[in-house]
Amino acid sequence: MTPRTPQGLDRREIAHRIARDIPDGAYVNLGIGMPETVAECIPEDKEVILHTENGLLGMGPPPPPGEEDPELINAGKEPVTTVPGASFFHHADSFAMIRGGHLDICVLGALEVAANGDLANWSTGADAVPAVGGAMDLVSGVKAVYVMTRHCTRTGDPKLVAACRYPLTGRGVVNRVYTDLAVIDITPQGFAVRELAPGITLGDVTDRTAAPLHDARSIRGE
Amino acid sequence: MTDKRFADPAAAVRDIADGASVMIGGFGEAGSPVELIDALIEQGAGDLTVISNNAGSGTVGLAALIKAGRVSKMICSYPRSADSEVFAEMYRAGRIGLELVPQGTLAERIRAAGAGIPAFYTPTAAGTNLAQGKPHRRFDDRECVLEHALGADVALIKAAAADRHGNLLYNKTARNFSPLMATAAKTTIVQTSVVVRLGSLDPETIVTPGIFVDRMVLTDRAPQQLDPARSEAGWL
Numbered sequence: 001m002t003p004r005t006p007q008g009l010d011r012r013e014i015a016h017r018i019a020r021d022i023p024d025g026a027y028v029n030l031g032i033g034m035p036e037t038v039a040e041c042i043p044e045d046k047e048v049i050l051h052t053e054n055g056l057l058g059m060g061p062p063p064p065p066g067e068e069d070p071e072l073i074n075a076g077k078e079p080v081t082t083v084p085g086a087s088f089f090h091h092a093d094s095f096a097m098i099r100g101g102h103l104d105i106c107v108l109g110a111l112e113v114a115a116n117g118d119l120a121n122w123s124t125g126a127d128a129v130p131a132v133g134g135a136m137d138l139v140s141g142v143k144a145v146y147v148m149t150r151h152c153t154r155t156g157d158p159k160l161v162a163a164c165r166y167p168l169t170g171r172g173v174v175n176r177v178y179t180d181l182a183v184i185d186i187t188p189q190g191f192a193v194r195e196l197a198p199g200i201t202l203g204d205v206t207d208r209t210a211a212p213l214h215d216a217r218s219i220r221g222e
Numbered sequence: 223m224t225d226k227r228f229a230d231p232a233a234a235v236r237d238i239a240d241g242a243s244v245m246i247g248g249f250g251e252a253g254s255p256v257e258l259i260d261a262l263i264e265q266g267a268g269d270l271t272v273i274s275n276n277a278g279s280g281t282v283g284l285a286a287l288i289k290a291g292r293v294s295k296m297i298c299s300y301p302r303s304a305d306s307e308v309f310a311e312m313y314r315a316g317r318i319g320l321e322l323v324p325q326g327t328l329a330e331r332i333r334a335a336g337a338g339i340p341a342f343y344t345p346t347a348a349g350t351n352l353a354q355g356k357p358h359r360r361f362d363d364r365e366c367v368l369e370h371a372l373g374a375d376v377a378l379i380k381a382a383a384a385d386r387h388g389n390l391l392y393n394k395t396a397r398n399f400s401p402l403m404a405t406a407a408k409t410t411i412v413q414t415s416v417v418v419r420l421g422s423l424d425p426e427t428i429v430t431p432g433i434f435v436d437r438m439v440l441t442d443r444a445p446q447q448l449d450p451a452r453s454e455a456g457w458l
Contacts, residue, residue, distance in 0.1 A: 053325065054249040055395045070251055071396035077250040077303065088394055090401040090429070091249075091275075092333040095326030099346060123351075129310050130322050131302035132352065137326030140346040171349040171365075 006204040008180030008197040014148055015041040018107060018178050021146075022048055026104040027097075029053065029138060031121075032076040035107040035148045049085075051103055053134045055094050058086025075134065098134065099141035106142040108135065110149045110177075112164040115190035115211040117174040119147065120166035132169075139170035151179035151208050158210040160184065160191060181205050185216060192216035225386045226438050227417070231261030234411045234437045238267045238376055245332070245403040246274040246284055247379035250303070253396035255380040255413045256283045257441040262378070268292045273332070273374055275325065275399060277301035277309035288312055295319035297372065299328050322352060327369055329402060335373035336405025336434075343368055377407035381430070383416040388435025389428045390414070397429065404434040413441040 009017065015037035022028060022038075024046045030036050039061070042048045050059040052074040059074060060081035068079035097103055112120040119139055122132045139145050152158055160177065176194075177184045182205045183195040192214040193205060206213050228234040235258060238244065244262070248254035263286055270293050277296050278285030285308040287293055296318060301309050312318040323331070324346050334342055343366040347353040357368040379400035382393035390412060392400060404410045412435055 052395075054252070055398050069394065071253065072394045073250065073252050077252075088392075088397055090397050091325070091329035091399045092402050095329050099326050099330075099344065127302070129302040129306075129313055130320075131300045132322055132324055133300040134325040136324040136347045136350060136352065140344070140348070141326075168350045 006181060006200050008151070008200055010180070011037055012041065013197075014178050014180060017183065018146060018148060019043065019046075022046070022105060024048070027051055027057070027102065029098065029103055029106040029142065031106065031108040031135070031138070032133075033109050035109060036076070038107055038148070051094075051097060052080070053091075053094050053098065053137075055089050055091060056080070056082065056086060057089070057097070058083045060086070095134070095137055098137050101141055101143055103142045105144045105146060106138045107146045107148050108138065110147045110159060111166045112159050112161050113147055113149070113174050113177050113186075114161055114164045115186070116163075117172040117186040118164050119145070119169045119174050120164040121147075121169050123167045125167050135169045139173035144175050145173050147174050147177045149177065149179055151181045151205070158208055160209045160211060162211040181208065184213070187214070187216070189214055224432075226388045226432070226435055227386060228437050228439050231257050231413065231439050231441065232264065234258065234439045235261045235265050235376075235378075238262060238265060240267050241269045242267060242376055243271040243273065243374040245374040245377040245379075245399075245407055246272055247377070247398065247400035247403050248284075249275050249395065249398040250279060251283075252394075253380050253392070253398050253400055254283050255378045258378040258380075258411060258413050258439070259283045259287055263287055263290050263292065266292075269294045271295045271297065271374075273297045273328075273372060273403075275299055275328065276303060277306055277320075279303055279305045281308065285309070288318065291317070293318055295321065297321040297323060297328070299323055299325035324352060328372070329399065331369055331372035332399065332402040332406045335371035336402060339371055341368055341370045372406065374403070374407045375409065377403040377410045379403055379410065379412055381412050381414040383418055383423070384412060384414045384435075384438055385418055385420045385423055385432070386438075387420060387432035388412065388430075388438055389423050389432045390430035390435065391423065391427065392429055401430045401434075404430050409436045410434055411437045411439070413439050415440065415442045
């Protein structure tokens with residue numbers, strides 16, 4: 001029997017799903033790469049204030065071509081803009097926002113997430129040149145750490161695992177994982193499925209997760 | 223009279239010695255003091271330990287200093303980017319050392335040095351490879367890592383505007399590490415394209431007070447930013 005390949009959410013749909021859970025007025029840091037998509041999916045009626053760790057609160061979208069300012073960039077070193085109410089500050093203030101627990105949410109990518117909330121997202125252990133940036137600060141300081149990731153790697157290996165094999169970014173730091181297949185909380189009992197993507201069954205998710213999954217949908221009456 | 227202006231970048235970096243530790247401001251290219259780095263390359267000091275968020279990109283500035291073989295060790299958070307091949311080649315060849323530091327810990331270690339704090343505990347990196355061998359201690363039931371202050375012999379930074387006392391303003395995200403580095407080095411050297419008459423910077427908006435600055439050089443004239451009425455004769 002050939003297993004059915006489930007068609008879950010695409011990158012933009014995952015971003016929309018995350019944006020739905022970000023409350024009006026939240027201060028949010030979006031990691032480089034996939035999580036940046038979330039910025040484009042925040043509805044007009046919500047005022048979400050984006051932080052970029054290189055010294056800007058109130059980050060706006062990329063500028064139109066020709067209006068890039070090399071001294072106005074984000075953590076990925078791409079040109080950005082400011083929104084009304086934005087502020088600039090130095091790195092110690094920026095990381096006081098992060099490490100001092102002032103940011104409400106960060107959304108990060110992952111190589112692996114373990115059932116106890118361990119996150120590995122900075123090194124494969126075999127990099128030519130290791131680089132960590134602000135990832136370890138974000139996971140240790142931000143109030144809620146969300147992971148946005150495909151459920152499996154390109155080669156089909158589960159990214160949600162019993163224990164991370166890659167070097168850790170932080171221990172027990174992840175609160176929730178948003179994937180193409182499901183929304184999964186990290187609980188004292190391990191992974192707990194809060195929500196399935198449309199057309200996805202619990203079995204689809206279980207088959208692609210290398211750790212026990214608890215069905216928490218009933219707890220929320222869904 | 224307090225006047226921290228030097229004639230040119232070469233004069234400002236002349237006494238940087240072999241083996242010096244050098245902080246270099248900037249996040250990527252934003253805020254990188256390229257003219258001061260060029261002068262340091264020209265000056266010839268080697269065996270430098272460089273403290274900077276990144277390890278250079280492209281072939282100018284810090285990347286050129288590394289390529290010239292002057293840097294024996296980098297202390298940084300993110301030495302890997304799309305065009306950071308100069309550092310990568312030296313690192314793979316075993317010709318440059320690397321101390322990798324989480325970005326916030328790097329900032330805080332520099333801030334601590336500038337504030338006279340020899341060490342501090344932080345939960346960042348606890349239980350990871352980057353905390354191996356460091357003392358750990360629990361505070362409020364959280365595992366924390368002991369991190370030491372990080373000062374330097376010299377800081378090279380870029381400001382958007384200055385007065386002769388060394389009061390500084392920065393531009394947008396070009397600020398980043400520079401105000402911290404200014405406090406943490408024995409000698410802080412600033413390049414700026416605008417020097418204004420003493421008293422014309424609003425004291426409420428000064429980001430780096432002049433006490434943290436030792437030397438300044440005017441590196442280009444950025445005429446579109448100049449207000450002749452506020453400028454000091456001979457500089458603009």
